[in-house]
Amino acid sequence: MNYGYYPGCSAKSTSPEFDASTLALIDFLDLGIKELKDWVCCGASSMHAVDKIIHTSLSAMTLDAANSEKKDIMVQCPACLAHVLEAKEVLNENGELAADVKEAVGKEIEAKMKISHFSSILHDEYGLDRIKEKVTKSLNALKVASYYGCLIVRPQELMKYDDPENPMKMDDLVEACGASPVEWPFKTKCCGAGTAISDTPITLDLTYEILRMAKQNGAECITVLCPLCHNNLDLRQKKIEERYGEKFDLPIIYYTQLIGLAFGLDPKVLQLDRLFVDPFPLLKSKGIL
Amino acid sequence: MARIGVFVCWCGSNIAETVNVSKASEISGNIPGVVYSVDYKYMCSDPGQTLLKNAIKEHNLTGAVVASCSPRMHEKTFRKAAKDAGMNPYMLEMANIREQCSWVHDNKDEGTDKTIDLIRMMVEKVKRNHPLEDIKIPVTKKALVIGGGVAGIQAALDIAAGGVPVVLVERESSIGGKMAALDETFPTLDCSQCILTPKMVEVSQDPLIEIMSFSEIEKVEGYVGNFKATIRKKARYVDTDLCTGCGTCWLKCPVKVTSEFEQGLGKRKAIYIPFPQAIPSRPRIDPENCLKLTKDRCGICQKVCPTKAINYDDVDRLVEVEVGAIVVTTGYKIMPVSEFPEYGGGRYKDVVTALQFERMVCASGPTLGELQRPSDGKLPETVVFVKCVGSRDPEHHHSYCSKICCMYVAKQTMLYRHKVHNGNCYVFYIDVRSNGKNYEEFVRRAQEKEGAQYIRGRVSQVYKDGEDLVVEGADTLTNSQVKIKCDLVVLATAMEAPDGIKELAQKLGISYDQNGFLTEAHPKLKPIESSTAGVFLAGCALSPRDIPDSVSEASGAAAKVLGLLSKDEMHKDGVVAFVNEATCVACQNCIRVCPFVAIQLKDICNRKGEVLRQVADVNPGLCVGCGTCTPSCPSRSIELKGFTDAELFAEINALAEL
Numbered sequence: 001m002n003y004g005y006y007p008g009c010s011a012k013s014t015s016p017e018f019d020a021s022t023l024a025l026i027d028f029l030d031l032g033i034k035e036l037k038d039w040v041c042c043g044a045s046s047m048h049a050v051d052k053i054i055h056t057s058l059s060a061m062t063l064d065a066a067n068s069e070k071k072d073i074m075v076q077c078p079a080c081l082a083h084v085l086e087a088k089e090v091l092n093e094n095g096e097l098a099a100d101v102k103e104a105v106g107k108e109i110e111a112k113m114k115i116s117h118f119s120s121i122l123h124d125e126y127g128l129d130r131i132k133e134k135v136t137k138s139l140n141a142l143k144v145a146s147y148y149g150c151l152i153v154r155p156q157e158l159m160k161y162d163d164p165e166n167p168m169k170m171d172d173l174v175e176a177c178g179a180s181p182v183e184w185p186f187k188t189k190c191c192g193a194g195t196a197i198s199d200t201p202i203t204l205d206l207t208y209e210i211l212r213m214a215k216q217n218g219a220e221c222i223t224v225l226c227p228l229c230h231n232n233l234d235l236r237q238k239k240i241e242e243r244y245g246e247k248f249d250l251p252i253i254y255y256t257q258l259i260g261l262a263f264g265l266d267p268k269v270l271q272l273d274r275l276f277v278d279p280f281p282l283l284k285s286k287g288i289l
Numbered sequence: 290m291a292r293i294g295v296f297v298c299w300c301g302s303n304i305a306e307t308v309n310v311s312k313a314s315e316i317s318g319n320i321p322g323v324v325y326s327v328d329y330k331y332m333c334s335d336p337g338q339t340l341l342k343n344a345i346k347e348h349n350l351t352g353a354v355v356a357s358c359s360p361r362m363h364e365k366t367f368r369k370a371a372k373d374a375g376m377n378p379y380m381l382e383m384a385n386i387r388e389q390c391s392w393v394h395d396n397k398d399e400g401t402d403k404t405i406d407l408i409r410m411m412v413e414k415v416k417r418n419h420p421l422e423d424i425k426i427p428v429t430k431k432a433l434v435i436g437g438g439v440a441g442i443q444a445a446l447d448i449a450a451g452g453v454p455v456v457l458v459e460r461e462s463s464i465g466g467k468m469a470a471l472d473e474t475f476p477t478l479d480c481s482q483c484i485l486t487p488k489m490v491e492v493s494q495d496p497l498i499e500i501m502s503f504s505e506i507e508k509v510e511g512y513v514g515n516f517k518a519t520i521r522k523k524a525r526y527v528d529t530d531l532c533t534g535c536g537t538c539w540l541k542c543p544v545k546v547t548s549e550f551e552q553g554l555g556k557r558k559a560i561y562i563p564f565p566q567a568i569p570s571r572p573r574i575d576p577e578n579c580l581k582l583t584k585d586r587c588g589i590c591q592k593v594c595p596t597k598a599i600n601y602d603d604v605d606r607l608v609e610v611e612v613g614a615i616v617v618t619t620g621y622k623i624m625p626v627s628e629f630p631e632y633g634g635g636r637y638k639d640v641v642t643a644l645q646f647e648r649m650v651c652a653s654g655p656t657l658g659e660l661q662r663p664s665d666g667k668l669p670e671t672v673v674f675v676k677c678v679g680s681r682d683p684e685h686h687h688s689y690c691s692k693i694c695c696m697y698v699a700k701q702t703m704l705y706r707h708k709v710h711n712g713n714c715y716v717f718y719i720d721v722r723s724n725g726k727n728y729e730e731f732v733r734r735a736q737e738k739e740g741a742q743y744i745r746g747r748v749s750q751v752y753k754d755g756e757d758l759v760v761e762g763a764d765t766l767t768n769s770q771v772k773i774k775c776d777l778v779v780l781a782t783a784m785e786a787p788d789g790i791k792e793l794a795q796k797l798g799i800s801y802d803q804n805g806f807l808t809e810a811h812p813k814l815k816p817i818e819s820s821t822a823g824v825f826l827a828g829c830a831l832s833p834r835d836i837p838d839s840v841s842e843a844s845g846a847a848a849k850v851l852g853l854l855s856k857d858e859m860h861k862d863g864v865v866a867f868v869n870e871a872t873c874v875a876c877q878n879c880i881r882v883c884p885f886v887a888i889q890l891k892d893i894c895n896r897k898g899e900v901l902r903q904v905a906d907v908n909p910g911l912c913v914g915c916g917t918c919t920p921s922c923p924s925r926s927i928e929l930k931g932f933t934d935a936e937l938f939a940e941i942n943a944l945a946e947l
Contacts (some may be wrong), residue, residue, distance in 0.1 A: 023424035185633070187751030216755060 001125060003116070004071030006062060010227035014263035017271035018227055020195040021075055022118060023254035024269050028260070029126065029134065033074055038065035043171075043288040044079035045194065050206055056097060057104040059087035064109045074121060076256075078151035084115055085158050117152065117161060119225055119255060123169045128176045138178030140286050144258065145182040145219035146170035147210065150190040164188065168177040170223055170255050177262035184217040186210050190226035193228035203252045207232045209242045211248045221251040223258050230254065234276045251279035261288055291322040291416045294350045295408055296341055298332035300387055305330075306398040307391040317408045321585065322416055333363050339768035341367065342374035350376065352415035356384040356408050377420030379863060379931055384411040389724070407946055414640035417936045421863035424909045430854050433458065435506055435793070437741060438466020439836060440828030440843040442488050446852035447847030448616075453854050457492065457609050458520055460789075462503045463567035465489055468619055470550060470564075470644060472651035473698040474836060476731035482653065489568040493714035503573055504787075507607060509796050512887075512911040513823030514859050515611045524603040525616045527560070528584070531598035534562070534570035538599065539589035546578045548655070552645040554663060555655025558588045560599075564653065574599075577918040579932035583864035614823045614850040615797065618718055618843060619790055619806060621829035624679045624686070624782040631749040632675065632780055633751040638664040639758055640751060641776045641934055643674075643697055650704045660708045662777045669776035671713040672705055674698045675748050679783030681719060687783050692833040694938060695722045699732045701739035715773055716743045717762050725835065744771060751778050763840035784833040798886075805833045816844045825849050864914035864931040868906045873904040873926040878920035880905060888918060888927075 004027070011019035026033045040061040062084055066073045075081040089099050091111040102108055108248040115212055122131065146167075150271050154166040162169050167188065171181035189210055192203035210234065224230045234252035241247055252275065260270040267289060283289040295317040299305035310328040318326035325348045332355055344350060345556035353376065355367045360383045368378035394400045396860055398852050420658040429452055434445045437459030445457045457464065468474075469489075471481035492498050501520055508519040527538075544559035557563070559578040562570055580587035591599040607791040623644055626634030633640045639662045641649070662669045676694050679686040695718070697913040702714045721743070723729040735741045746763035753759070764771045786805030794801045799819040800808040807830045819826050825846035828839035854860070866879075870893065880888045891906035905927060914930045925934060 098387075161602075163630070185754075189750075213752075213754065 001031060001033070001070055001123070002070075003031075003074035003114075003121065004066050004069055004077045004172045005033050006036055006039045006066075006073050006084065006229045007081060008039075008075070008077035008227075010013055010043045010077055012054070015227040015230060015254075017274040018230070018256065021131055021254055021260050021270045023075070024265050025256050025262050025263070026075045027120075027208065028263050028265060031121075031126070036062070036069060036073070037070065038062075038067045040065070040079075042080045042083040044077075044083065048083065049181055051283075052097060052098045053104055055083070056090050057081040057139055058085050059089060060101050060105055060111075061115065063087055063091070063111050064105065065105070065114050069108060072116070073117060074118055076141070076225070078149060079228070082151055082159065087111070088113075088115060089109045094176050117225070119169050119173060120161065122259070123173055128172055131173065131212050131259070132178045135163060135177050135262045137262055137288060138180060139174065139258065139262050140288055142174075142179045142282075142286050143182050143218050143220040143286065144171075144179045145184050145217065145222045146174065146187060146255070147214070147216040147222050147229060147233070148187050149224070149226040150188055151226060153188050168223060172257060173229050174223060177259055179258065182214065182217050184213055185220065186213045186239050188209060189213075191232045192230045193232060196228075196232060203232060204236065204240055204243055207236060211237065211240060211250055212246070215248055215250060219250065220286075221253055221279065223253050223255045225255055237277050249277065251277045253279055291352060292348060292350050293320075293322050293352045293354065293412055293415055294344050294348060295320075295323055295326040295412065296332055296344070296353065296355045296357075297326070297328040297386075297404070297408070298337070298355065299328065299330045300332075300357060300391075301330065303355070304387050304391040307394055307397055308386060308404045309397060309401040310404075311384075312401055312409065313404045316356075316405050317356075317412070320412050325350065325510065332357050333366055336368040338366070338781045341370050345371060345374035345376050352376075352380040352382075352418060353383050354384055354411040354415055356386045356404060356409055356411075359383075359385045359389075364815045379421040380415060380418050382411045382415050382418070383875065384408045384598040402778075410940040410943045413939040414936045417933075417939050418931070421930050423863050424861040424865065426512075426514050426859045426910045428856060428859055429516070429611045430454070430856055431456070431610070431612045432614045432616065432850050432854065433516070433518055433610060433612040434573055434618060434827075436466070436620055436830065437461075437464030437492075437500070437502070438618060438620045438828065438839075439468045439485060440620070440830075440839040441466070441616070442485075442492055442751065443619060443840045443843035444616045444827060444850075445492055445498050446488065446495065447844050448850050451497045451851040452497070452849070453851060454499070455494050455498045456499050456501060456518075456520075456612065458473040458504050458506060458557075459502045459523065460505045461499065461605055462571075462573045463563050464492065464500060464502060464527070465568065466563070466564070467644070468836060470647060470651075471565070471572045471698065472553070472647045472654075472704060475696045476625065476725070476727045477698070478703065480652075486566045486568075487758065489566065493568045493806075500569060501608075502569055502571075506793055509615070509798075511611075512885075512908070513821075514853070514908060516612050516614070516615060516823065517873075518610050518612060520608050520610060522577070522606045522608060525571075525581075526576070526600055526603040527572055528598040528600055529569060531596045532571045532594075532633055533596055533598075534572075534648070535595065535766045537593045537595065539572055540594045542587050543587065543589065544580060545579050546575065551655045552642065552648050554645055554648050574601075589926045590769060594626065594750035613854045614825065616827060616843070616850060617793070617797065617799070617819070617830050618809075618828045618846075619787055619830040619841075621833065622693055622787045623784055626782065629678060629780060629782070631750055632678065632921075633747065633758065634657055637751070637758060637778075638662075638667075639755055639776065641778060643694070643701060643779055643781045646779045650701075650708060658708075658769040660705070668709060669705075669712065669778060670709065671773070671775040672715070672777045672779060673748075673758075673773055673775045674701065674716045674779045674781065676716065676718045676781045677747075678780040680781075683866050687784075687785070687805060689832070691724065691781070691784040692722070693784070693835045694730055695720075695732065696725070696835065698779075698781050699723075699735040699741065702735050703739045706739050706741070713775075714741050715760075717748050718743060718745055719747065719758075723836070748769070754769075765770070777805060781877070785827065786830075788828070797821065797824055800824075817849065819841050823853065844895070862914060864929060865912040866914070866916070866918050866927055866929050867908045867930070868905045868907060868925045869928070870904045872926065875903040875905060876923060878906070878921040878923065879927045882917050882921045884915065884917060887910050887913075916925055 192206035542558035748762035827842035
């Protein structure tokens with residue numbers, strides 16, 4: 001394993017708990033993964049729609065940052081992942097756009113490195129069995145709905161993450177930690193992040209459906225891997241409850257936080273206190289804390 | 290001495306405009322060996338042919354060259370005329386001065402010179418031609434039909450009606466195919482079984498038809514008129530001669546398993562007939578589920594059988610049949626719902642295929658026609674049909690249209706509304722394709738009189754919300770998103786080539802397309818012939834088809850078979866490869882390159898019968914005269930009759946004026 005960590009801008013701004021819990025897991029499992037020094041914002045969620053060359057160049061610079069440290073890339077944010085994978089593809093296809101990118105960046109960038117999502121690294125490379133061995137505090141059959149969001153599985157040809165209709169990686173991970181994954185149909189339903197600012201009611205409608213469906217299928221909490229999904233489900237949950245007159249009270253917990261809990265890591269280090277929907281009453285009632 | 294006649298055709302102005310035909314004829318007359326030359330306006334006309342015949346007789350010609358169009362056009366015509374005049378037809382050659390000269394040139398002088406060159410070439414060839422005889426092949430007057438669905442049944446019946454015996458091979462334990470599982474049929478809503486089972490009975494009662502059910506093709510050898518098929522009769526564990534089909538065994542059998550015929554919606558026993566009207570009405574034991582065969586327990590069927598027909602030691606048996614022609618009617622399979630996780634296929638019991646829906650509404654189905662959804666038996670108050678599932682979807686599945694879904698979905702909406710008068714039914718579609726007799730009227734009836742609500746657009750997702758299924762899709766006519774809560778989703782999944790079709794095609798030496806459907810010899814003019822002579826195709830083995838099309842093709846194939854088998858022997862062009870046994874060293878190059886497996890090794894023995902050596906030997910029945918073998922021979926020991934080296938080099942030398 002020779003990864004450099006590409007946290008992306010969300011981890012450094014709106015979702016520091018995602019960053020903190022990721023680093024805590026890396027540290028605990030002794031994965032030896034360090035943050036890439038010169039990573040660049042991938043330009044989401046607007047640049048890819050505005051200027052192809054700038055958009056690709058931004059991610060190409062992150063590839064370059066990994067090259068200079070001779071590292072593969074570990075990504076947490078699905079948008080970052082999509083964009084670095086896309087840049088890698090563009091550079092390897094070596095067409096007109098690649099030439100433009102070369103000119104914009106001012107140098108030739110080799111794109112041979114491996115690019116993986118952290119959950120894939122845990123699931124496929126570190127391995128579920130080894131994770132099971134590390135669990136000291138079982139998640140005690142906590143009913144968890146794994147919500148992957150729309151980006152991580154699509155387009156399948158680019159992301160190659162998991163079954164785009166019914167991904168299982170997070171389910172498997174939390175199950176290895178003692179939780180009971182909830183079988184539900186909206187694992188990859190869009191949360192509406194794209195219209196969160198421009199047309200908020202659409203986002204509220206979409207996110208409401210996700211919360212409702214998770215609850216209906218027996219979830220006690222939802223685990224996520226995308227900072228924007230997290231925003232919508234966690235930050236806007238109260239607003240949605242008011243708008244629809246329905247109480248959900250569903251903590252939205254990053255998968256890194258849940259796994260960290262199972263490893264017995266300090267909830268403070270995992271920054272569980274930063275979540276808007278308070279997870280502590282649930283975690284206490286389940287005997288996890 | 291060669292006495293050759295040259296006949297230069299004007300073809301009206303087609304040739305005469307660019308070629309000085311009289312000059313060509315005159316100069317041809319000076320070629321050594323040519324004793325007669327003439328030009329004529331239309332050589333292919335009756336007077337033209339008479340001119341040829343008379344010249345052959347009057348001038349005692351040993352060979353003739355007709356300089357006119359392509360041999361593909363009129364070689365047969367002129368060779369027949371030559372034969373009528375008493376000349377061996379293979380002593381007549383054509384010089385193509387139309388397609389290969391007048392039509393592609395505009396300079397008359399050059400055209401004339403080229404014409405003379407072409408004639409001279411053919412004259413030199415004809416001088417070296419040998420008289421050839423047509424090859425006569427004896428014909429086995431028996432046919433093999435592979436696949437006992439409605440197409441195979443029709444083909445077998447029609448062939449037998451022509452007085453030719455038929456072996457009908459079916460891999461399931463009963464004939465009937467998919468049609469036996471359908472409820473009512475479009476566009477008349479007549480009961481499928483009511484129209485099919487009489488035909489099945491007819492097959493079983495026809496003395497000329499032998500049904501080999503639960504059997505598969507193991508091997509096919511031979512060639513048109515003379516095929517030898519080896520058929521594997523799979524172990525049935527029931528002696529079909531002793532068995533009377535009384536049914537005691539399957540009544541008493543304690544093992545219940547999922548029924549394939551009921552599309553997984555009903556049960557059958559471990560000894561069973563797939564459906565009550567099965568033909569032959571003889572059961573088979575399913576060895577994977579039979580307690581006796583798996584655990585050496587039970588044995589009840591043997592105890593109760595009044596005719597001692599149960600044989601637990603049964604094994605596969607191979608039988609050989611000799612036939613003159615083969616009809617392949619192997620049908621199709623439909624994609625299972627599990628291929629469509631986006632539509633909840635495989636996850637939700639109430640997402641079913643259209644074939645499952647047929648069983649759900651069929652009076653002989655597992656619920657005896659009482660419509661119940663599979664999960665909880667509830668009467669579905671709202672049903673959503675989704676068309677083009679797997680069809681017309683080149684990104685994920687098949688690019689082709691499955692052709693029959695538009696019609697059977699319209700039919701199924703009617704069947705549904707006839708059962709549930711106040712029920713809601715929605716149909717998601719891309720286009721409605723209803724191009725058959727009374728088809729459009731039928732769809733309109735479903736839409737306008739029977740209450741089916743058609744939504745033009747595709748479905749994005751089917752999921753479960755509480756007890757309901759929810760279908761989300763687009764209505765592209767109103768440009769809006771649609772969300773329908775329903776109790777049952779019916780997916781019109783694509784028709785696919787059946788399992789094992791490629792292996793069968795390889796055994797038969799016929800070709801299939803990228804989708805596994807068998808390929809016709811010509812898409813328009815030979816739609817039911819395969820690329821191999823004597824093997825005919827019909828029904829869904831070719832591509833998705835409805836019942837009327839399958840039946841008409843089956844009758845067509847039967848007519849082809851009867852035509853082929855109407856003569857005692859077949860006549861075949863004399864242009865085949867032959868081996869010079871004196872120089873052949875049996876290197877087997879020709880055997881390796883022959884695409885028709887027409888060459889084998891033959892022993893050369895002395896008078897005592899001891900093998901002295903081996904040589905290549907051409908089976909003239911299989912050889913099509915393609916000539917692939919001749920250049921592969923290092924010692925020029927294999928040549929093509931009518932196209933020998935001597936003949937061809939004479940042509941080239943004539944052109945080079947050597």
